Amino acid sequence: MSMADLDRQVVDCRACPRLVAWREEVARVKRAAFRDETYWGRPVPGFGPADAKLAVVGLAPAAHGANRTGRMFTGDRSGDVLYAAMHAVGLASQPTATHIDDGLTLIGTRITAPVKCAPPANKPTPEERDTCGAWLKQELALLRPTLRAVVVLGAFGWQALLPLLTVAWHVPVPRPRFGHGVQYTLDARDGGPPLKVFGCFHVSQQNTFTGKLTPAMVEAVLAGARDAAGI
Template sequence: MTDLEDLDRQVTECRACPRLVAWREEVARTKRAAFAAEEYWGRPVPGFGPPDAALLIVGLAPAAHGANRTGRMFTGDRSGDVLYAALHAVGLASQPHSVHIADGLTLYRTRITAPVRCAPPANKPTPDERDRCRVWLTQELTLLRPTLRAIVVLGAFGWQALLPVLATAWQIPTPRPRFAHATHITLPATDPAGSALHLLGSYHVSQQNTFTGRLTPAMLEAVLLEAKKAAEL
């Protein structure tokens, strides 16, 4: 893999998981009534953000009528509304809204990705689908490693999917750290010349969390500000 642009192109061509391929394409054909006039993306969704990112945001998977429709992570759905508003509030995004892939949004030294790149039925990928998709996250982390200093993981699924990938470059404590909102641990590099990585957790920006108040904008912004400081942004 030569660079992130090449990786992102290869991600969009993946058809490794038959169930996810069938679902994402069925959703793109049938559409939601509110988006009936739009052409859905209907493919795996690559990461979004610059190749020199110091901060990485890790979610779960594309939403069926969000990123699976627009082709950009957390774009065009309620979860994205919350995330990008918070990123803008702490100075990591150029605007607080993410409506479509050509809306002009820019992330500052920040990239957004997910351990599963296709929209799964009921937002629940299987363990096998998660593990099969791991190759993309592994390659993405390898390319980002020279500049990456902090990661914010949104939710327990992303946390569990990410730790095995991080173990190739950073030292993971035993027992493995558990996910919790606002947790912050520092992982030393496996290579003495490498940089340590700050790993932070936040509840996912799902409607289940944001509509019930389990995750408030202030809570999310606090985690992002801590991550921004850790990444020296």
């Protein structure tokens, strides 16, 4: 299976009834500011090259962001912060992401999430996380030949991702703890190169509006991961 094949299968997924109902209701009702737009209203696949050296892992699509535009972190405030930081450190071709055809490309980096559908209140259930994790596990396996570093945005993404990394890497027990700026090196299970894992507070408005997370903090983590990945 190629990454393009995987992305096509992700888009057609209807495995979690609660998530399917919510994403489609949001797409039907819409937010007033976007009432004239056609919402994507489906699972959102990863975004970026299939031979990426660096992965950025979030939580799930935002109801009126990626669930509207069809591309990760596109069309919302979280994406404004993330893509500006990525552009500042040379990982994105432009600092903004407004719609799927805006010309944005990523440099050696793929953005993805453990949950592919927008969840109610931004809170997927553990069962939904585990069901959807099968897609991310396949994505990681496809990225394995080139992937050298991962930036995980937030504790939920960290908890969801670490068990899946056993597809190619040794994850210590007890598992490494999440924290902003933490760095861990996971040795390979398959004789290949190790993986460097970085923690970063999520680029949510809750964190950025309160000053818990600043653009400089995001840029610092991304720059470290960029260098570790060899981009």
